[in-house]
Amino acid sequence: MGILYERIDVVGWGIGLFVLFSLMAFNEFSRTTKWGGITLFLIVPTILTLYVWPTTAAPGNEYGTGTWFNWVKTYSALAGCLGFMIIRYRPSLLRKKWVLFFPPGILALNILEACIRDFQVYFYNVPDGAYIDHLWVMSGPWNLMNGFAGLLNIIAICGWVGINISKDQSKDMIWPDMIWPWIIAYDLWNFAYVYNCISDHSFYAGLILLLSCTIPSFFIKKGAWLQHRAHTLALWIMFVMTVPAFADRLAPVPSTHDPRAFFIVSLLSLLFNMALVSYQFYRIRQRHLHPLKDELYVETKAYQTALSQNGLS
Template sequence: MFFFENYTITNVLIFLLVLFGLLLINEGTRRSKILSIVFYIAIPLTFTLFLWGKGESENTDGNWFAWVKTYSALAGVVGFMAIRYFKKLQTNKWALLFPALILSVNILEAVFRDFEVYSKAGVIENGLFLQGGPWNIINGIAGIISIITITGWVGIKIANSKSKDMVWADQLWFWIIAYGIWNMSYVYNCIPDRAFYAGVALIFSCTVAAFVGTKGLWLQHRAQTLALWAMFSLTFPNYSNTQYFDIVSTHAAAPKYVLAIAAILFNVGVLVYEIITIRRTKRNPLKQELYIDLPCYQEVIEANNL
């Protein structure tokens, strides 16, 4: 195959189990404050004290990214929970800046790692075969553009629903798709032998939840599914060495180029559209929502009874 190889019935079934597991737990914790506290606060605290950094998890000590990604994802989820459940934060401009800030930091972590992997020529690091190349630089630039095109965090609101979801109406489908392609390229470049699970399954889970479920909740879905997968990876760092998670990258240069070029083209497209919208509407993306005139924006508002 072009992107991945080693497809077996067992591997495909495990992939589906991961995908639906992420969707199920994400949906359950979205609807329940108690489940959110258990999964994103109680379990991480317990694992930090008694499991992570010990035993099998010692194999992750050399990989700074695994640790940073886990705790930054959890910080995002807990921060979003605070905004969702504490009314005073819902109108605080600094609190509303937090989602954009944690998202930007999350992207920057990956951009830094892409640039870091560029200098690695066929090395094995933390059990992963890394082959750096121009695709790392191309995709790193795409990631930086993805940060520039983040808009409308000042308009984040809490849905009028039992689940009290965090609604980011200005974060629309075109940005989400551009981000997804960039993130898939990053994972394919930097976590190649886990990219089918940490990339395809993980990205697909939050995207499906955002497009099929209630609209406007992508970042909430992204943070929760990322935190869940990061905790799993930190707990079982050698999962990809088993026969059950054996769909791996082909390690060819062509698919790396395809993903990286697609990432930068889509993100540049979003940037161009953002600039055109700013010039047309005279809105300031740092102080105002940018896409309020679009029908898809109105659909988000209506879906969340805002």
Template sequence: MQSLFLWEIGTPIVYVTWFVVFAAQIAISEINRRWNWTIFVLWTIGGIALMPYAALHGTPMVGWFPFGKYAIMVATATMTGFLLWYGKRNPEKAHRYALWFGVALWIGLAANIMEANIRDVTIFFEADNYLRCAADPACLKQINDAHVGIDMINGLPETRGIEAAVGTPEWYTTVAANFQASGVGIDPATGFRTIGGYWNLLTAAAGALNIITITGLGSIFITSNPAQKVRGLIWPDMLWPWVIAYDLWNHAFLYNALADYTWYCTLALLLACTVPAFTWAKGQWLWFRCFTLMFWIAANNLLPEILVPPSSITNFSTMNPTANAVCAWAAFLFNVGLFGYWIYRIRVTGRNPWKDPLFTNLGEFREIMRLHADDSDKHFIAAKAGKTPSELGL
């Protein structure tokens, strides 16, 4: 098997599909950012209208948990869109309620991270059960029987080269033997291949630190610089150290839980947030994270027969425990470093890390403020840091 360490080397369609997914996620988030009414048409009205279809069509294939995530993301996308819409029309109240804007967004973000942490810990404790299921032909058949309308087993690497007819007892027996030989487990609830190990606990610890280091909840504002044609929801303290720490953590978690889908749901999905935030949409990582995730979860609920089972567009994980460990260690060490820097900044500034902007010393912070803030907002944010705009270099 030729590989790129984390994933197998796929066919050309895998790479074409990746670019389509990456571009589509950026495009829909950018459309939502520029024309806010599209949020409520697509995700509020459209999202609610399609819930019955998602429930009736998607849940027999993938279960109720993805549907629950879909419903939560419809609410989150609507809330995020409302905050931007409200802030544009009520700038003074947006200042007054900035902390509550931040708290609302923090709840959504922190809950998402904590749910993943719980899932990581669960994988660690269920690792032996996943291995037993993968090595049991009856358990593999039960997985397929539970996913009505889609085959979660045929097409996996462990099914390659089997001569027995697909779905026969002989076929399932051979697949189970291949799983046992590879040392790969399978989650009987989801049908996803996974390998449990200490890396799950490392990743969960990284996620907990990532929640703690979300800073500057009271410093969120709406673009007020008249030179900017597009007005965004600006979180000036959500800068590159935290974004990279989040990306490393999220990739490590999903590589532990949904390894065969990370080609799209981390590499494409995370870059679709990070690239804009580091280029033309500075200070707006959370916006792109919200709406790329909304797009991806909606697609998985509405088109599960295309996106969920193994197929020609799946770029399979190598299922190499070393890859899991490397991803987990990278996430853990970077988040420990971020936490240490977070503590250092609290000590030298004396600021409340959740209420006040903490990373005002970074050039990215000053660039975001110059790009998006008018004089009023510069004074508003600087006052929270106990400084004047000139003292902060704004």
């Protein structure tokens, strides 16, 4: 892929596609069946926590899965999945206004965790690159750029007062105001974060993982991006915690370690998120909206499509 990764052969692309479709398939299983979600996000991680992860994700292990960040990210993703399931299957909870703060809250927390990690890598002060906690990182201005882009992405979270539950059998958590500009801004930020902080894992943990939730959001179940993201993220992290050698030894796709690549992806992330926040402030001012009480994109086609396809219009 040129400047981002070393040459990827046919087998590499095949493995990447297999991971992509596996994540999408398990997401559909957990999304469309209650017991699928309970099994994947409660029963399985409980077993793995007790009998597998203490070994495969032990602190200081050679694959870097034993860091504070991996453990925190694993359980925050699982908390999101389980919390969303409670909301989905007990929709009466949405009448309690404080419940509406949970989805944006867990999302903002996950973004903030990654921002802290980006800033941490910057302060490692390894401009030529080094292995720290068995993960290769390179400190540079890109860490600061993308850390600030993530904070802007948090500011741009909007319209959670409109969160509802779809009227079909799957009972998905629908956030109609979370339309494509925010999703693209998040994808650019998250890819840059993964590229900055776990560069040699970013083909899977960045590109493939983001596609696994973005594709369903645009083509399978519109309006449910956050639910797709929580499910696929939890599934991927559980897999990595269980099979830590996957991205390093079994199917490696190393990055080029080119400073230009780090700078470019972080610059795109920062510019797009700056543009998103500026546009949202413009809409708020022009339409006299309250950012904590109103939805921003009610009249857009993307918003109306999310409602109609989920029986909410």
